[in-house]
Amino acid sequence: MLVGNGWVDFVVGRAGVDEMSSDMEQPYRLDGKVALVTGGASGIGAAIARELARAGAEVLVADLDLEAAQGLAGELPLGRAVQMDVTEAASIGAALDQIPTLDILVNNAGISMAADLASTSEEEFERLMRVNVHGVYLVTRALLPQLLMSHGCIVNIGSVAGIVGVKKRFAYSASKGAVVAMTRQIAVDYPKEIRCNCVAPGTVQTPYLEGYLEKYHKHEKDKARAEMIARQPSGRLGTPEDIASLVRFLCSREASFINGAVLPVDGGWTAA
Numbered sequence: 057m058l059v060g061n062g063w064v065d066f067v068v069g070r071a072g073v074d075e076m077s078s079d080m081e082q083p084y085r086l087d088g089k090v091a092l093v094t095g096g097a098s099g100i101g102a103a104i105a106r107e108l109a110r111a112g113a114e115v116l117v118a119d120l121d122l123e124a125a126q127g128l129a130g131e132l133p134l135g136r137a138v139q140m141d142v143t144e145a146a147s148i149g150a151a152l153d154q155i156p157t158l159d160i161l162v163n164n165a166g167i168s169m170a171a172d173l174a175s176t177s178e179e180e181f182e183r184l185m186r187v188n189v190h191g192v193y194l195v196t197r198a199l200l201p202q203l204l205m206s207h208g209c210i211v212n213i214g215s216v217a218g219i220v221g222v223k224k225r226f227a228y229s230a231s232k233g234a235v236v237a238m239t240r241q242i243a244v245d246y247p248k249e250i251r252c253n254c255v256a257p258g259t260v261q262t263p264y265l266e267g268y269l270e271k272y273h274k275h276e277k278d279k280a281r282a283e284m285i286a287r288q289p290s291g292r293l294g295t296p297e298d299i300a301s302l303v304r305f306l307c308s309r310e311a312s313f314i315n316g317a318v319l320p321v322d323g324g325w326t327a328a
């Protein structure tokens with residue numbers, strides 16, 4: 057809390073402090089905002105949906121998996137489930153009736169695979185691009201009128217793999233590099249109308265990580281997990297909540313001067 061520590065008095069003066077104090081008592085609030093989280097039914101997306109709801113937002117949990125989305129939406133005070141396949145314009149279009157207004161879009165739905173260039177098939181490369189890149193493009197374009205109308209904000213979930221090279225992540229890195237580029241491009245094209253930022257997680261404990269370990273390291277999960285921890289100087293895996301906290305902040309009034317930023321949440325991985 058800044059109030060009462062002298063710094064706020066210095067910056068805004070006493071009257072300013074009184075005006076701000078009700079807001080400052082509860083920072084990073086999103087009351088009255090409508091947010092949509094793609095891939096919101098699991099892992100990082102679910103934690104983001106919960107955190108935005110905790111901040112007071114009405115949250116639309118958009119996912120391929122309607123049942124899981126309904127389960128989570130039912131737990132949130134103002135939650136709603138939306139069935140959406142981010143790779144299909146028709147599926148996104150069908151959901152638009154349920155989204156007449158929107159203040160916050162979190163492009164979180166994503167998939168991964170582990171392979172270097174030589175062992176990445178064209179089919180797999182296209183599948184990754186379809187979900188991780190095309191999905192962000194299609195959803196954001198479809199919801200752009202609502203976001204322009206509300207002077208809203210977008211948070212794209214990238215990855216450290218979009219910033220630095222990670223062994224055997226050829227297609228995934230390419231797709232997340234495109235997410236970083238799309239983030240900056242939207243920030244540049246709509247600088248006064250929309251804020252668009254990217255959060256780049258390191259390795260985070262989610263069902264997706266467990267699926268990865270089961271698929272690629274079935275007989276050496278502990279060793280693979282230890283290696284993932286070792287590359288993050290903080291000495292642990294991230295939690296979905298680590299990511300969700302930053303997303304909430306980026307969507308808040310307090311972050312109103314942050315635009316086009318790519319922010320790692322990786323326990324120091326990309327700093328090392």
Ligand SMILES: NC(=O)c1ccc[n+]([C@@H]2O[C@H](COP(=O)([O-])OP(=O)(O)OC[C@H]3O[C@@H](n4cnc5c(N)ncnc54)[C@H](O)[C@@H]3O)[C@@H](O)[C@H]2O)c1
Binds near residue numbers: 100142215260
């Ligand atoms: N877990 C990590 O270590 C990690 C690290 C860096 C970045 N990320 C990124 O975070 C995001 C979420 O990852 P997670 O670990 O929570 O994954 P997860 O697999 O736990 O959840 C992903 C959700 O997206 C949904 N989804 C998948 N394809 C979809 C589609 N076509 N349309 C709509 N929904 C779809 C799934 O049904 C699921 O609910 C992804 O973009 C991922 O690349 C994850």
